[in-house]
Amino acid sequence: MTTATLLLLLLCYIVNVSCVSLPPKVFDVIAYGAVNDGTGDNVKAFSAAWKDACQYGGRGRVVIPRGVYALGSVIFTGYCKGTMSFIINGSLRAPTDRRFYDTDTWIGFRYVEYLTIKGGGYLDGQGHVAWRYNDCSTNSKCSRLPTSLRLDFVRNSQIHHLRSIDSKNAHFNIFACHNITISNVRLDAPAESPNTDGIHIGSSADIRILDSTIRTGDDCVSMVSGSRGVEIANVHCGPGHGISIGSLGRGHSEQPVTGITVRNTTFVATDNGVRIKTWAPSETTSASNIIFQDINMIAVANPILIDQVYCPSGNCLEAQSNVEIRDVLFKNIWGTSSSEVAVKLQCSRTRPCRDVKLVDIYLTYRGPRGKSRAVCVNALGSSSGTQIPSGCL
Numbered sequence: 001m002t003t004a005t006l007l008l009l010l011l012c013y014i015v016n017v018s019c020v021s022l023p024p025k026v027f028d029v030i031a032y033g034a035v036n037d038g039t040g041d042n043v044k045a046f047s048a049a050w051k052d053a054c055q056y057g058g059r060g061r062v063v064i065p066r067g068v069y070a071l072g073s074v075i076f077t078g079y080c081k082g083t084m085s086f087i088i089n090g091s092l093r094a095p096t097d098r099r100f101y102d103t104d105t106w107i108g109f110r111y112v113e114y115l116t117i118k119g120g121g122y123l124d125g126q127g128h129v130a131w132r133y134n135d136c137s138t139n140s141k142c143s144r145l146p147t148s149l150r151l152d153f154v155r156n157s158q159i160h161h162l163r164s165i166d167s168k169n170a171h172f173n174i175f176a177c178h179n180i181t182i183s184n185v186r187l188d189a190p191a192e193s194p195n196t197d198g199i200h201i202g203s204s205a206d207i208r209i210l211d212s213t214i215r216t217g218d219d220c221v222s223m224v225s226g227s228r229g230v231e232i233a234n235v236h237c238g239p240g241h242g243i244s245i246g247s248l249g250r251g252h253s254e255q256p257v258t259g260i261t262v263r264n265t266t267f268v269a270t271d272n273g274v275r276i277k278t279w280a281p282s283e284t285t286s287a288s289n290i291i292f293q294d295i296n297m298i299a300v301a302n303p304i305l306i307d308q309v310y311c312p313s314g315n316c317l318e319a320q321s322n323v324e325i326r327d328v329l330f331k332n333i334w335g336t337s338s339s340e341v342a343v344k345l346q347c348s349r350t351r352p353c354r355d356v357k358l359v360d361i362y363l364t365y366r367g368p369r370g371k372s373r374a375v376c377v378n379a380l381g382s383s384s385g386t387q388i389p390s391g392c393l
């Protein structure tokens with residue numbers, strides 16, 4: 001390399017653009033010794049392919065061709081010299097042995113920028129062998145159980161055309177990430193599988209979840225402390241527990257959750273539709289600037305729910321939540337409720353919800369307990385347009 005090229009590279013590095021146009025280069029895991037017949041363990045081969053692609057400098061494409069790949073727990077780490085693609089055409093299969101149940105990650109990406117994960121392939125978490133060990137509520141020595149895909153400290157990246165089935169724990173976890181688009185993914189686990197959240201987001205900003213189907217045993221999407229600027233659109237959710245903000249307020253120094261939009265989304269036979277959930281008692285934090293709009297509920301148990309008295313132990317009757325909820329719009333939400341309370345806004349006595357708006361709500365209930373009802377406790381705001389059940393704000 002000449003001094004001039006080196007200087008140019010240094011300049012590119014400083015201003016963070018890739019001005020060197022190296023052509024994209026394929027790093028095929030088969031060439032690194034991966035076997036695609038479902039035997040062995042491909043961690044070494046995948047890691048070696050990732051490492052070379054990461055050092056390459058142009059767009060490094062790690063390619064996983066068709067076939068079944070047994071894969072243990074693995075973390076792909078940056079920062080990389082160029083942009084990265086991780087193309088999964090095959091099916092990756094998680095281990096089933098007990099030793100693996102105590103790791104928290106099956107496949108992780110850390111400290112990566114400009115990463116694209118795609119390819120139409122599968123992450124098969126083999127959760128059916130592990131779900132019965134999800135007993136942390138009764139067993140203090142319980143296994144942690146791995147999340148199938150974790151992004152930690154990843155920026156400006158995308159995941160599209162990917163399927164995840166039978167995760168042992170959550171399908172995807174997004175932590176400390178910025179500007180991530182997840183689209184055209186399909187996440188599947190049985191309705192009765194425990195804690196199989198679809199996409200769990202925390203401490204992250206500018207996250208989009210678009211054009212996807214999530215059928216699972218826990219929340220389709222959950223957003224906790226420090227989730228900012230999350231857009232969810234054109235999603236099918238169900239079975240599952242719905243799309244949740246929370247639980248909030250359990251930990252110390254939680255960051256606010258703000259700027260969340262869920263629109264054009266269908267919920268089918270879920271426990272909840274759109275929900276904000278906070279602990280009582282709780283630490284102080286807030287959830288604000290939230291829009292739930294253009295949403296179809298089909299046989300959903302709690303279509304619209306703010307629950308500020310979340311207390312699984314059941315012995316906190318008088319405790320109040322210190323999580324402040326404000327600026328929440330529920331607009332154009334229609335369909336059927338499978339319980340008679342279709343709208344429930346149960347806010348904190350010490351910090352009532354403020355500026356909650358219900359606009360054009362049409363949620364019916366057909367059943368022995370009569371018509372659908374709305375229940376509001378400590379909720380301040382307004383309702384306008386159609387209101388079935390009749391508004392309680």
Ligand SMILES: *[C@@H]1O[C@H](CO)[C@@H](O)[C@H](O)[C@H]1NC(C)=O
Pocket residue numbers: 063064065066089119120
């Ligand atoms: C991977 O699949 C995509 C579409 O699903 C296809 O365009 C591409 O050629 C495939 N690549 C390999 C290496 O099989």
Ligand SMILES: *[C@@H]1O[C@H](CO)[C@@H](O)[C@H](O)[C@H]1NC(C)=O
Pocket residue numbers: 114155156157158179181
């Ligand atoms: C967000 O990430 C995408 C790549 O996924 C990139 O093209 C875009 O420029 C990024 N946006 C910002 C504001 O950096």
Ligand SMILES: *[C@@H]1O[C@H](CO)[C@@H](O)[C@H](O)[C@H]1NC(C)=O
Pocket residue numbers: 211233234235236264
């Ligand atoms: C709403 O979402 C469905 C898929 O869930 C999609 O087909 C449709 O185009 C979306 N409509 C708008 C207006 O985005």
